[in-house]
Amino acid sequence: MAMKVGFIGLGLIGKPMARNVLKAGHTLVVWNRTRDKARDLVEEGATAAGSPREVAEKSEVVLTCVSDPPALEEVLWGPKGVMEGLKKSSVLIDSSTVSPALARRAAAACAERMAEFLDAPVTGGTWGAEKGELVFMVGGRKDVLEKVQPVLAAMGKRFFHPGGHGAGQTIKLAMNLILALQVDALAEALALVQGAGLEGEKLIEVLQASMARAAVLDVKAPMILAGSYVPSFPLRLMHKDLGLALELANQIGVPLPATAAAREIYNAVKGATREDVDYAAVAKFWQK
Amino acid sequence: MAMKVGFIGLGLIGKPMARNVLKAGHTLVVWNRTRDKARDLVEEGATAAGSPREVAEKSEVVLTCVSDPPALEEVLWGPKGVMEGLKKSSVLIDSSTVSPALARRAAAACAERMAEFLDAPVTGGTWGAEKGELVFMVGGRKDVLEKVQPVLAAMGKRFFHPGGHGAGQTIKLAMNLILALQVDALAEALALVQGAGLEGEKLIEVLQASMARAAVLDVKAPMILAGSYVPSFPLRLMHKDLGLALELANQIGVPLPATAAAREIYNAVKGATREDVDYAAVAKFWQK
Numbered sequence: 194m195a196m197k198v199g200f201i202g203l204g205l206i207g208k209p210m211a212r213n214v215l216k217a218g219h220t221l222v223v224w225n226r227t228r229d230k231a232r233d234l235v236e237e238g239a240t241a242a243g244s245p246r247e248v249a250e251k252s253e254v255v256l257t258c259v260s261d262p263p264a265l266e267e268v269l270w271g272p273k274g275v276m277e278g279l280k281k282s283s284v285l286i287d288s289s290t291v292s293p294a295l296a297r298r299a300a301a302a303c304a305e306r307m308a309e310f311l312d313a314p315v316t317g318g319t320w321g322a323e324k325g326e327l328v329f330m331v332g333g334r335k336d337v338l339e340k341v342q343p344v345l346a347a348m349g350k351r352f353f354h355p356g357g358h359g360a361g362q363t364i365k366l367a368m369n370l371i372l373a374l375q376v377d378a379l380a381e382a383l384a385l386v387q388g389a390g391l392e393g394e395k396l397i398e399v400l401q402a403s404m405a406r407a408a409v410l411d412v413k414a415p416m417i418l419a420g421s422y423v424p425s426f427p428l429r430l431m432h433k434d435l436g437l438a439l440e441l442a443n444q445i446g447v448p449l450p451a452t453a454a455a456r457e458i459y460n461a462v463k464g465a466t467r468e469d470v471d472y473a474a475v476a477k478f479w480q481k
Numbered sequence: 482m483a484m485k486v487g488f489i490g491l492g493l494i495g496k497p498m499a500r501n502v503l504k505a506g507h508t509l510v511v512w513n514r515t516r517d518k519a520r521d522l523v524e525e526g527a528t529a530a531g532s533p534r535e536v537a538e539k540s541e542v543v544l545t546c547v548s549d550p551p552a553l554e555e556v557l558w559g560p561k562g563v564m565e566g567l568k569k570s571s572v573l574i575d576s577s578t579v580s581p582a583l584a585r586r587a588a589a590a591c592a593e594r595m596a597e598f599l600d601a602p603v604t605g606g607t608w609g610a611e612k613g614e615l616v617f618m619v620g621g622r623k624d625v626l627e628k629v630q631p632v633l634a635a636m637g638k639r640f641f642h643p644g645g646h647g648a649g650q651t652i653k654l655a656m657n658l659i660l661a662l663q664v665d666a667l668a669e670a671l672a673l674v675q676g677a678g679l680e681g682e683k684l685i686e687v688l689q690a691s692m693a694r695a696a697v698l699d700v701k702a703p704m705i706l707a708g709s710y711v712p713s714f715p716l717r718l719m720h721k722d723l724g725l726a727l728e729l730a731n732q733i734g735v736p737l738p739a740t741a742a743a744r745e746i747y748n749a750v751k752g753a754t755r756e757d758v759d760y761a762a763v764a765k766f767w768q769k
Protein backbone atom coordinates (compact mmCIF):
# COMPACT_ATOMS: atom_id res chain seq x y z
CA MET A 194 0.00 0.00 0.00
CA ALA A 195 1.66 3.21 -1.24
CA MET A 196 1.75 6.04 1.29
CA LYS A 197 2.60 9.73 1.19
CA VAL A 198 5.94 9.91 2.93
CA GLY A 199 8.02 12.91 3.96
CA PHE A 200 11.70 12.66 4.77
CA ILE A 201 13.73 15.28 6.62
CA GLY A 202 17.50 14.87 6.98
CA LEU A 203 19.34 13.41 3.98
CA GLY A 204 22.67 12.56 5.56
CA LEU A 205 24.80 9.39 5.37
CA ILE A 206 21.95 7.29 6.76
CA GLY A 207 18.88 9.39 5.89
CA LYS A 208 19.47 9.65 2.16
CA PRO A 209 19.69 5.92 1.41
CA MET A 210 16.69 5.39 3.72
CA ALA A 211 14.68 7.95 1.73
CA ARG A 212 15.79 6.41 -1.56
CA ASN A 213 14.50 3.00 -0.46
CA VAL A 214 11.14 4.51 0.47
CA LEU A 215 10.92 5.94 -3.04
CA LYS A 216 12.00 2.67 -4.65
CA ALA A 217 9.28 0.83 -2.72
CA GLY A 218 6.68 2.88 -4.59
CA HIS A 219 5.71 5.45 -1.98
CA THR A 220 5.26 9.14 -2.79
CA LEU A 221 8.22 11.02 -1.34
CA VAL A 222 8.66 14.65 -0.39
CA VAL A 223 12.03 15.64 1.05
CA TRP A 224 13.74 18.48 2.85
CA ASN A 225 17.34 18.93 3.92
CA ARG A 226 19.05 21.91 5.52
CA THR A 227 21.63 21.80 2.71
CA ARG A 228 19.45 21.84 -0.42
CA ASP A 229 22.02 20.14 -2.66
CA LYS A 230 21.60 16.83 -0.90
CA ALA A 231 18.02 16.51 -2.18
CA ARG A 232 18.95 16.97 -5.84
CA ASP A 233 19.47 13.38 -6.98
CA LEU A 234 16.45 12.14 -5.05
CA VAL A 235 14.37 14.72 -6.92
CA GLU A 236 15.81 13.42 -10.21
CA GLU A 237 14.71 9.96 -9.09
CA GLY A 238 11.15 11.09 -8.51
CA ALA A 239 10.93 12.81 -5.12
CA THR A 240 9.54 16.32 -4.58
CA ALA A 241 11.63 18.93 -2.78
CA ALA A 242 9.75 20.90 -0.13
CA GLY A 243 10.66 24.43 0.93
CA SER A 244 10.48 23.71 4.66
CA PRO A 245 9.90 20.96 7.23
CA ARG A 246 6.38 22.41 7.62
CA GLU A 247 5.68 21.82 3.94
CA VAL A 248 6.95 18.24 4.25
CA ALA A 249 4.51 17.66 7.10
CA GLU A 250 1.62 19.28 5.24
CA LYS A 251 2.06 16.90 2.32
CA SER A 252 2.67 13.64 4.22
CA GLU A 253 0.84 10.86 6.02
CA VAL A 254 4.13 9.64 7.45
CA VAL A 255 6.96 12.05 8.29
CA LEU A 256 10.43 10.64 8.91
CA THR A 257 13.23 12.64 10.51
CA CYS A 258 16.87 11.57 10.59
CA VAL A 259 19.08 14.41 11.81
CA SER A 260 22.39 14.46 13.65
CA ASP A 261 21.57 15.62 17.17
CA PRO A 262 18.91 16.93 19.58
CA PRO A 263 19.29 20.65 18.62
CA ALA A 264 18.87 19.75 14.93
CA LEU A 265 15.73 17.76 15.75
CA GLU A 266 14.32 20.58 17.89
CA GLU A 267 14.93 22.99 15.02
CA VAL A 268 13.12 20.90 12.37
CA LEU A 269 10.23 20.07 14.73
CA TRP A 270 9.65 23.35 16.58
CA GLY A 271 11.68 25.94 14.67
CA PRO A 272 10.16 28.46 12.22
CA LYS A 273 8.33 26.59 9.47
CA GLY A 274 8.92 23.43 11.47
CA VAL A 275 7.16 20.08 11.27
CA MET A 276 4.83 20.86 14.17
CA GLU A 277 3.31 23.78 12.22
CA GLY A 278 2.25 21.48 9.39
CA LEU A 279 1.66 18.09 10.98
CA LYS A 280 -1.68 16.65 9.88
CA LYS A 281 -4.24 14.94 12.07
CA SER A 282 -3.80 11.14 12.04
CA SER A 283 -0.36 11.40 10.50
CA VAL A 284 2.64 9.63 12.04
CA LEU A 285 5.95 11.28 12.86
CA ILE A 286 8.83 8.79 13.03
CA ASP A 287 12.15 10.03 14.34
CA SER A 288 15.15 7.92 13.38
CA SER A 289 17.71 10.33 14.82
CA THR A 290 19.51 9.35 18.01
CA VAL A 291 18.35 11.77 20.71
CA SER A 292 17.39 11.58 24.37
CA PRO A 293 14.34 9.56 25.48
CA ALA A 294 13.13 12.80 27.13
CA LEU A 295 13.15 14.62 23.79
CA ALA A 296 11.36 11.66 22.19
CA ARG A 297 8.62 11.93 24.82
CA ARG A 298 8.38 15.70 24.24
CA ALA A 299 7.92 15.07 20.52
CA ALA A 300 5.31 12.41 21.29
CA ALA A 301 3.38 14.88 23.48
CA ALA A 302 3.52 17.57 20.78
CA CYS A 303 2.22 15.07 18.20
CA ALA A 304 -0.60 14.05 20.55
CA GLU A 305 -1.68 17.71 20.85
CA ARG A 306 -2.06 17.73 17.06
CA MET A 307 -3.95 14.41 17.02
CA ALA A 308 -0.94 12.82 15.32
CA GLU A 309 1.12 9.83 16.38
CA PHE A 310 4.80 9.53 17.21
CA LEU A 311 7.39 6.75 17.16
CA ASP A 312 10.99 7.07 18.24
CA ALA A 313 12.75 4.73 15.85
CA PRO A 314 16.53 5.01 15.93
CA VAL A 315 18.40 2.60 13.69
CA THR A 316 21.57 0.58 13.57
CA GLY A 317 23.34 -0.97 10.62
CA GLY A 318 25.29 1.97 9.26
CA THR A 319 25.44 3.32 5.72
CA TRP A 320 25.69 -0.23 4.37
CA GLY A 321 22.50 -1.33 6.13
CA ALA A 322 20.72 1.86 5.08
CA GLU A 323 21.63 1.30 1.42
CA LYS A 324 20.63 -2.36 1.41
CA GLY A 325 17.36 -1.63 3.23
CA GLU A 326 18.58 -3.85 6.05
CA LEU A 327 18.58 -1.48 9.00
CA VAL A 328 17.59 -2.66 12.45
CA PHE A 329 14.96 -0.42 14.07
CA MET A 330 14.45 0.08 17.81
CA VAL A 331 10.95 1.45 18.11
CA GLY A 332 9.34 3.20 21.07
CA GLY A 333 5.61 3.96 20.99
CA ARG A 334 2.32 2.22 20.34
CA LYS A 335 2.37 -1.19 18.72
CA ASP A 336 -0.67 -0.45 16.50
CA VAL A 337 1.06 2.68 15.18
CA LEU A 338 4.15 0.62 14.39
CA GLU A 339 1.94 -1.81 12.46
CA LYS A 340 0.27 1.04 10.59
CA VAL A 341 3.60 2.36 9.23
CA GLN A 342 5.06 -1.09 8.56
CA PRO A 343 4.74 -0.69 4.75
CA VAL A 344 7.06 2.34 4.96
CA LEU A 345 9.51 0.91 7.50
CA ALA A 346 9.75 -2.37 5.58
CA ALA A 347 11.36 -0.45 2.71
CA MET A 348 14.26 0.54 4.98
CA GLY A 349 14.75 -2.20 7.52
CA LYS A 350 14.81 -5.93 8.02
CA ARG A 351 14.25 -6.16 11.77
CA PHE A 352 11.97 -4.16 14.04
CA PHE A 353 12.27 -4.37 17.79
CA HIS A 354 9.64 -2.84 20.04
CA PRO A 355 11.11 -2.49 23.52
CA GLY A 356 8.32 -0.31 24.93
CA GLY A 357 6.53 3.04 24.87
CA HIS A 358 7.76 6.47 23.78
CA GLY A 359 11.46 6.89 24.46
CA ALA A 360 12.15 3.14 24.73
CA GLY A 361 13.75 3.03 21.27
CA GLN A 362 16.13 5.83 22.21
CA THR A 363 16.95 4.22 25.56
CA ILE A 364 17.95 0.95 23.85
CA LYS A 365 19.94 2.84 21.20
CA LEU A 366 21.91 4.79 23.82
CA ALA A 367 22.63 1.57 25.73
CA MET A 368 23.82 -0.08 22.51
CA ASN A 369 26.07 2.80 21.62
CA LEU A 370 27.69 2.94 25.05
CA ILE A 371 28.55 -0.73 24.56
CA LEU A 372 30.02 -0.06 21.10
CA ALA A 373 31.96 2.94 22.38
CA LEU A 374 33.40 0.88 25.23
CA GLN A 375 34.16 -2.13 23.03
CA VAL A 376 36.19 0.04 20.68
CA ASP A 377 37.83 1.99 23.50
CA ALA A 378 38.75 -1.31 25.19
CA LEU A 379 40.29 -2.51 21.94
CA ALA A 380 42.24 0.75 21.64
CA GLU A 381 43.44 0.53 25.25
CA ALA A 382 44.52 -3.09 24.78
CA LEU A 383 46.35 -2.30 21.53
CA ALA A 384 48.07 0.66 23.18
CA LEU A 385 49.22 -1.62 26.01
CA VAL A 386 50.52 -4.32 23.70
CA GLN A 387 52.24 -1.89 21.34
CA GLY A 388 53.61 0.11 24.27
CA ALA A 389 55.17 -3.15 25.49
CA GLY A 390 56.90 -3.52 22.12
CA LEU A 391 54.66 -6.15 20.52
CA GLU A 392 52.79 -6.02 17.22
CA GLY A 393 49.11 -5.13 17.52
CA GLU A 394 48.26 -7.79 14.92
CA LYS A 395 49.44 -10.47 17.37
CA LEU A 396 46.78 -9.39 19.85
CA ILE A 397 44.02 -9.36 17.24
CA GLU A 398 44.72 -12.89 16.03
CA VAL A 399 44.52 -14.25 19.57
CA LEU A 400 41.35 -12.28 20.34
CA GLN A 401 39.66 -13.73 17.25
CA ALA A 402 40.30 -17.22 18.66
CA SER A 403 38.96 -16.33 22.11
CA MET A 404 35.87 -15.40 24.10
CA ALA A 405 36.79 -11.76 23.42
CA ARG A 406 35.81 -12.12 19.75
CA ALA A 407 33.31 -9.50 18.66
CA ALA A 408 31.96 -7.91 15.50
CA VAL A 409 33.74 -4.61 16.19
CA LEU A 410 37.01 -6.52 16.13
CA ASP A 411 36.51 -7.44 12.48
CA VAL A 412 35.51 -3.95 11.45
CA LYS A 413 37.41 -1.55 13.71
CA ALA A 414 40.70 -3.33 14.48
CA PRO A 415 41.91 -3.03 10.86
CA MET A 416 41.13 0.70 10.91
CA ILE A 417 43.09 1.19 14.13
CA LEU A 418 46.06 -0.90 12.94
CA ALA A 419 46.15 1.07 9.67
CA GLY A 420 45.53 4.42 11.41
CA SER A 421 42.86 5.08 8.76
CA TYR A 422 39.55 6.43 10.01
CA VAL A 423 37.19 7.02 7.08
CA PRO A 424 33.93 7.66 8.93
CA SER A 425 31.35 4.90 8.97
CA PHE A 426 29.88 6.22 12.21
CA PRO A 427 31.50 9.59 13.00
CA LEU A 428 33.33 10.02 16.29
CA ARG A 429 31.57 13.32 16.97
CA LEU A 430 28.21 11.48 16.93
CA MET A 431 29.48 8.70 19.19
CA HIS A 432 30.74 11.38 21.58
CA LYS A 433 27.29 13.01 21.48
CA ASP A 434 25.57 9.66 22.16
CA LEU A 435 27.83 8.98 25.17
CA GLY A 436 26.76 12.39 26.49
CA LEU A 437 23.10 11.44 25.97
CA ALA A 438 23.60 8.10 27.74
CA LEU A 439 25.25 9.82 30.71
CA GLU A 440 22.53 12.50 30.76
CA LEU A 441 19.86 9.78 30.97
CA ALA A 442 21.89 7.85 33.55
CA ASN A 443 22.19 10.93 35.74
CA GLN A 444 18.48 11.66 35.46
CA ILE A 445 17.57 8.19 36.71
CA GLY A 446 20.44 7.75 39.17
CA VAL A 447 22.44 4.99 37.48
CA PRO A 448 26.24 5.37 37.76
CA LEU A 449 28.18 4.56 34.56
CA PRO A 450 31.85 4.81 35.56
CA ALA A 451 33.49 3.16 32.55
CA THR A 452 31.17 4.97 30.14
CA ALA A 453 32.12 8.26 31.78
CA ALA A 454 35.83 7.47 31.44
CA ALA A 455 35.40 6.47 27.80
CA ARG A 456 33.48 9.64 27.03
CA GLU A 457 36.45 11.71 28.18
CA ILE A 458 38.73 9.82 25.78
CA TYR A 459 36.33 10.40 22.88
CA ASN A 460 36.13 14.03 24.05
CA ALA A 461 39.91 14.42 23.96
CA VAL A 462 40.16 12.97 20.43
CA LYS A 463 37.20 15.00 19.21
CA GLY A 464 38.87 18.16 20.52
CA ALA A 465 42.22 17.35 18.94
CA THR A 466 40.97 16.18 15.52
CA ARG A 467 39.96 18.63 12.80
CA GLU A 468 38.72 16.25 10.10
CA ASP A 469 35.62 14.05 10.32
CA VAL A 470 36.73 10.61 11.52
CA ASP A 471 35.15 7.32 12.48
CA TYR A 472 34.77 6.59 16.18
CA ALA A 473 37.55 4.00 15.87
CA ALA A 474 39.78 7.10 15.86
CA VAL A 475 39.44 7.01 19.65
CA ALA A 476 42.74 5.10 19.24
CA LYS A 477 44.39 8.37 18.20
CA PHE A 478 44.41 9.20 21.92
CA TRP A 479 47.34 6.76 22.22
CA GLN A 480 48.97 7.26 18.82
CA LYS A 481 51.95 9.59 18.77
CA MET B 482 57.14 -38.98 21.99
CA ALA B 483 56.33 -39.51 25.68
CA MET B 484 57.98 -37.04 28.05
CA LYS B 485 58.40 -36.76 31.80
CA VAL B 486 56.02 -34.00 32.76
CA GLY B 487 55.47 -32.28 36.09
CA PHE B 488 52.36 -30.28 36.89
CA ILE B 489 51.97 -27.81 39.75
CA GLY B 490 48.58 -26.24 40.46
CA LEU B 491 45.56 -28.49 40.03
CA GLY B 492 42.78 -25.91 40.03
CA LEU B 493 39.78 -25.43 37.72
CA ILE B 494 42.06 -25.12 34.70
CA GLY B 495 45.21 -26.90 35.84
CA LYS B 496 43.65 -30.22 36.76
CA PRO B 497 41.97 -30.94 33.41
CA MET B 498 45.18 -29.78 31.69
CA ALA B 499 47.21 -32.26 33.75
CA ARG B 500 44.71 -35.03 33.06
CA ASN B 501 45.05 -34.49 29.31
CA VAL B 502 48.85 -34.70 29.59
CA LEU B 503 48.44 -38.06 31.32
CA LYS B 504 45.90 -39.29 28.76
CA ALA B 505 48.31 -38.40 25.96
CA GLY B 506 50.74 -40.99 27.34
CA HIS B 507 53.26 -38.81 29.13
CA THR B 508 54.62 -39.63 32.57
CA LEU B 509 53.04 -37.26 35.08
CA VAL B 510 54.14 -36.12 38.51
CA VAL B 511 51.91 -33.63 40.29
CA TRP B 512 51.85 -31.31 43.25
CA ASN B 513 49.14 -29.10 44.66
CA ARG B 514 49.06 -26.95 47.78
CA THR B 515 45.88 -28.75 48.81
CA ARG B 516 46.86 -32.42 48.60
CA ASP B 517 43.32 -33.71 48.05
CA LYS B 518 43.16 -32.27 44.57
CA ALA B 519 45.85 -34.67 43.35
CA ARG B 520 44.06 -37.78 44.53
CA ASP B 521 42.05 -38.77 41.45
CA LEU B 522 44.94 -37.97 39.11
CA VAL B 523 47.07 -40.39 41.14
CA GLU B 524 44.37 -43.03 40.79
CA GLU B 525 44.53 -42.42 37.06
CA GLY B 526 48.28 -43.02 36.95
CA ALA B 527 50.07 -39.87 38.07
CA THR B 528 52.63 -39.76 40.86
CA ALA B 529 52.17 -37.32 43.75
CA ALA B 530 55.30 -35.41 44.70
CA GLY B 531 56.00 -34.03 48.16
CA SER B 532 57.07 -30.60 46.95
CA PRO B 533 57.46 -28.42 43.86
CA ARG B 534 61.19 -29.20 44.09
CA GLU B 535 60.50 -32.91 43.80
CA VAL B 536 58.28 -32.29 40.76
CA ALA B 537 61.13 -30.41 39.10
CA GLU B 538 63.69 -33.08 40.00
CA LYS B 539 61.60 -35.73 38.26
CA SER B 540 60.58 -33.83 35.12
CA GLU B 541 61.83 -32.78 31.71
CA VAL B 542 58.93 -30.37 31.39
CA VAL B 543 57.45 -28.58 34.41
CA LEU B 544 54.08 -26.86 34.06
CA THR B 545 52.74 -24.37 36.60
CA CYS B 546 49.17 -23.10 36.69
CA VAL B 547 48.50 -21.16 39.87
CA SER B 548 46.15 -18.34 40.70
CA ASP B 549 48.34 -15.26 41.10
CA PRO B 550 51.88 -13.85 41.22
CA PRO B 551 52.48 -14.55 44.96
CA ALA B 552 51.42 -18.19 44.45
CA LEU B 553 53.81 -18.50 41.51
CA GLU B 554 56.66 -16.91 43.46
CA GLU B 555 56.03 -19.36 46.30
CA VAL B 556 56.13 -22.48 44.12
CA LEU B 557 59.17 -21.26 42.16
CA TRP B 558 61.34 -19.63 44.83
CA GLY B 559 59.80 -20.72 48.14
CA PRO B 560 61.22 -23.47 50.35
CA LYS B 561 61.40 -26.72 48.38
CA GLY B 562 60.45 -24.71 45.33
CA VAL B 563 60.86 -25.55 41.65
CA MET B 564 64.09 -23.58 41.33
CA GLU B 565 65.80 -25.86 43.86
CA GLY B 566 65.12 -28.92 41.72
CA LEU B 567 65.02 -27.69 38.15
CA LYS B 568 67.20 -29.87 35.91
CA LYS B 569 69.59 -28.71 33.24
CA SER B 570 67.92 -28.67 29.78
CA SER B 571 64.45 -28.95 31.28
CA VAL B 572 61.67 -26.53 30.32
CA LEU B 573 59.51 -24.62 32.79
CA ILE B 574 56.18 -23.56 31.30
CA ASP B 575 54.02 -21.17 33.31
CA SER B 576 50.35 -21.12 32.36
CA SER B 577 49.31 -18.87 35.24
CA THR B 578 48.36 -15.28 34.45
CA VAL B 579 51.02 -13.07 36.02
CA SER B 580 52.95 -9.94 35.08
CA PRO B 581 55.34 -9.95 32.11
CA ALA B 582 57.99 -8.75 34.56
CA LEU B 583 57.56 -11.85 36.72
CA ALA B 584 57.68 -14.01 33.59
CA ARG B 585 61.02 -12.45 32.66
CA ARG B 586 62.30 -12.98 36.22
CA ALA B 587 61.37 -16.66 35.98
CA ALA B 588 63.06 -16.86 32.56
CA ALA B 589 66.26 -15.41 34.02
CA ALA B 590 66.19 -17.83 36.94
CA CYS B 591 65.74 -20.75 34.54
CA ALA B 592 68.63 -19.51 32.40
CA GLU B 593 70.90 -19.51 35.48
CA ARG B 594 70.07 -23.21 35.89
CA MET B 595 70.67 -23.94 32.18
CA ALA B 596 66.94 -24.57 31.82
CA GLU B 597 64.42 -22.94 29.48
CA PHE B 598 61.30 -20.94 30.23
CA LEU B 599 58.06 -20.18 28.40
CA ASP B 600 55.28 -17.94 29.66
CA ALA B 601 52.20 -19.66 28.29
CA PRO B 602 48.95 -18.32 29.72
CA VAL B 603 45.80 -19.86 28.31
CA THR B 604 42.26 -18.95 27.39
CA GLY B 605 39.26 -21.17 26.83
CA GLY B 606 38.06 -21.76 30.38
CA THR B 607 37.30 -25.00 32.15
CA TRP B 608 35.49 -26.28 29.06
CA GLY B 609 38.52 -25.69 26.82
CA ALA B 610 40.83 -27.22 29.42
CA GLU B 611 38.72 -30.38 29.64
CA LYS B 612 38.40 -30.78 25.88
CA GLY B 613 42.10 -30.14 25.35
CA GLU B 614 41.16 -27.12 23.25
CA LEU B 615 42.83 -24.29 25.11
CA VAL B 616 44.40 -21.40 23.25
CA PHE B 617 47.97 -20.70 24.36
CA MET B 618 49.76 -17.34 24.18
CA VAL B 619 53.42 -18.21 24.36
CA GLY B 620 56.34 -15.91 25.11
CA GLY B 621 59.89 -17.21 24.71
CA ARG B 622 62.06 -18.96 22.17
CA LYS B 623 60.39 -20.55 19.17
CA ASP B 624 62.66 -23.63 19.24
CA VAL B 625 61.74 -24.24 22.87
CA LEU B 626 58.07 -24.00 21.99
CA GLU B 627 58.64 -26.59 19.28
CA LYS B 628 60.50 -28.86 21.69
CA VAL B 629 57.55 -29.00 24.12
CA GLN B 630 54.90 -29.20 21.41
CA PRO B 631 54.15 -32.91 22.19
CA VAL B 632 53.14 -31.88 25.71
CA LEU B 633 51.26 -28.69 24.79
CA ALA B 634 49.38 -30.48 22.03
CA ALA B 635 47.69 -32.61 24.69
CA MET B 636 46.13 -29.49 26.22
CA GLY B 637 45.57 -26.98 23.46
CA LYS B 638 44.44 -26.56 19.90
CA ARG B 639 46.01 -23.23 19.02
CA PHE B 640 49.40 -21.81 19.93
CA PHE B 641 50.22 -18.17 19.33
CA HIS B 642 53.76 -16.91 19.66
CA PRO B 643 53.63 -13.12 19.99
CA GLY B 644 57.29 -12.68 21.01
CA GLY B 645 59.95 -13.26 23.64
CA HIS B 646 59.68 -13.82 27.40
CA GLY B 647 56.70 -11.93 28.82
CA ALA B 648 54.93 -11.52 25.47
CA GLY B 649 52.41 -14.25 26.30
CA GLN B 650 51.49 -12.52 29.54
CA THR B 651 51.26 -9.11 27.86
CA ILE B 652 48.77 -10.48 25.30
CA LYS B 653 46.80 -12.25 28.03
CA LEU B 654 46.50 -9.10 30.13
CA ALA B 655 45.37 -7.12 27.07
CA MET B 656 42.77 -9.79 26.30
CA ASN B 657 41.45 -9.81 29.83
CA LEU B 658 41.12 -6.04 30.02
CA ILE B 659 38.97 -6.28 26.88
CA LEU B 660 36.83 -9.04 28.40
CA ALA B 661 36.49 -7.13 31.67
CA LEU B 662 35.39 -3.99 29.81
CA GLN B 663 33.04 -5.88 27.48
CA VAL B 664 31.24 -7.38 30.46
CA ASP B 665 31.28 -4.14 32.44
CA ALA B 666 29.88 -2.30 29.40
CA LEU B 667 27.10 -4.88 29.15
CA ALA B 668 26.38 -4.46 32.86
CA GLU B 669 26.33 -0.64 32.58
CA ALA B 670 24.03 -0.80 29.55
CA LEU B 671 21.66 -3.24 31.28
CA ALA B 672 21.61 -1.05 34.39
CA LEU B 673 20.71 1.95 32.24
CA VAL B 674 17.93 0.14 30.38
CA GLN B 675 16.49 -1.46 33.50
CA GLY B 676 16.83 1.81 35.43
CA ALA B 677 14.74 3.41 32.69
CA GLY B 678 12.04 0.80 33.31
CA LEU B 679 12.65 -1.50 30.35
CA GLU B 680 13.36 -5.24 30.30
CA GLY B 681 17.03 -6.15 29.96
CA GLU B 682 16.11 -8.94 27.53
CA LYS B 683 14.93 -6.29 25.06
CA LEU B 684 18.41 -4.83 24.94
CA ILE B 685 20.08 -8.21 24.46
CA GLU B 686 17.89 -9.18 21.50
CA VAL B 687 18.71 -5.93 19.70
CA LEU B 688 22.44 -6.24 20.48
CA GLN B 689 22.51 -9.74 19.00
CA ALA B 690 21.22 -8.27 15.72
CA SER B 691 23.76 -5.44 15.69
CA MET B 692 27.44 -4.56 15.36
CA ALA B 693 27.61 -4.83 19.18
CA ARG B 694 27.25 -8.62 18.98
CA ALA B 695 30.01 -10.44 20.83
CA ALA B 696 30.77 -13.83 22.32
CA VAL B 697 30.49 -12.53 25.90
CA LEU B 698 26.91 -11.52 25.11
CA ASP B 699 25.94 -15.16 24.56
CA VAL B 700 27.68 -16.39 27.67
CA LYS B 701 27.48 -13.58 30.23
CA ALA B 702 24.19 -11.79 29.46
CA PRO B 703 22.09 -14.80 30.58
CA MET B 704 24.06 -14.94 33.85
CA ILE B 705 23.45 -11.23 34.50
CA LEU B 706 19.75 -11.41 33.61
CA ALA B 707 19.31 -14.43 35.91
CA GLY B 708 21.52 -12.93 38.64
CA SER B 709 23.30 -16.31 38.78
CA TYR B 710 27.07 -16.20 38.88
CA VAL B 711 28.47 -19.73 39.09
CA PRO B 712 32.16 -19.07 38.44
CA SER B 713 33.56 -19.95 35.04
CA PHE B 714 36.28 -17.35 35.42
CA PRO B 715 36.22 -16.01 38.99
CA LEU B 716 35.73 -12.28 39.54
CA ARG B 717 38.61 -12.17 42.02
CA LEU B 718 40.98 -13.36 39.27
CA MET B 719 39.63 -10.86 36.75
CA HIS B 720 40.13 -8.12 39.36
CA LYS B 721 43.70 -9.35 39.84
CA ASP B 722 44.33 -9.32 36.08
CA LEU B 723 43.03 -5.76 35.73
CA GLY B 724 45.51 -4.80 38.44
CA LEU B 725 48.30 -6.53 36.51
CA ALA B 726 47.30 -4.76 33.27
CA LEU B 727 47.31 -1.38 35.03
CA GLU B 728 50.64 -2.19 36.71
CA LEU B 729 52.19 -2.94 33.30
CA ALA B 730 50.54 0.13 31.77
CA ASN B 731 51.95 2.35 34.48
CA GLN B 732 55.41 0.87 34.07
CA ILE B 733 55.46 1.67 30.36
CA GLY B 734 53.52 4.95 30.50
CA VAL B 735 50.30 3.95 28.73
CA PRO B 736 47.13 5.50 30.23
CA LEU B 737 44.15 3.10 30.47
CA PRO B 738 41.26 5.28 31.71
CA ALA B 739 38.32 2.96 31.04
CA THR B 740 40.26 -0.05 32.34
CA ALA B 741 41.00 1.89 35.53
CA ALA B 742 37.32 2.79 35.96
CA ALA B 743 36.26 -0.81 35.35
CA ARG B 744 38.79 -2.11 37.85
CA GLU B 745 37.18 0.00 40.58
CA ILE B 746 33.78 -1.54 39.79
CA TYR B 747 35.23 -5.06 39.99
CA ASN B 748 36.96 -3.96 43.18
CA ALA B 749 33.69 -2.77 44.73
CA VAL B 750 31.91 -6.04 43.89
CA LYS B 751 34.85 -8.15 45.07
CA GLY B 752 34.81 -6.29 48.38
CA ALA B 753 31.06 -6.69 48.83
CA THR B 754 30.74 -10.34 47.79
CA ARG B 755 31.61 -13.19 50.13
CA GLU B 756 31.11 -16.19 47.86
CA ASP B 757 33.20 -17.07 44.81
CA VAL B 758 31.44 -15.64 41.75
CA ASP B 759 32.05 -15.32 38.04
CA TYR B 760 33.29 -11.98 36.77
CA ALA B 761 29.85 -11.40 35.22
CA ALA B 762 28.90 -10.59 38.83
CA VAL B 763 30.33 -7.14 38.15
CA ALA B 764 26.62 -6.46 37.42
CA LYS B 765 25.92 -6.83 41.16
CA PHE B 766 27.31 -3.30 41.45
CA TRP B 767 23.98 -2.09 40.02
CA GLN B 768 21.67 -4.76 41.42
CA LYS B 769 19.74 -3.77 44.53
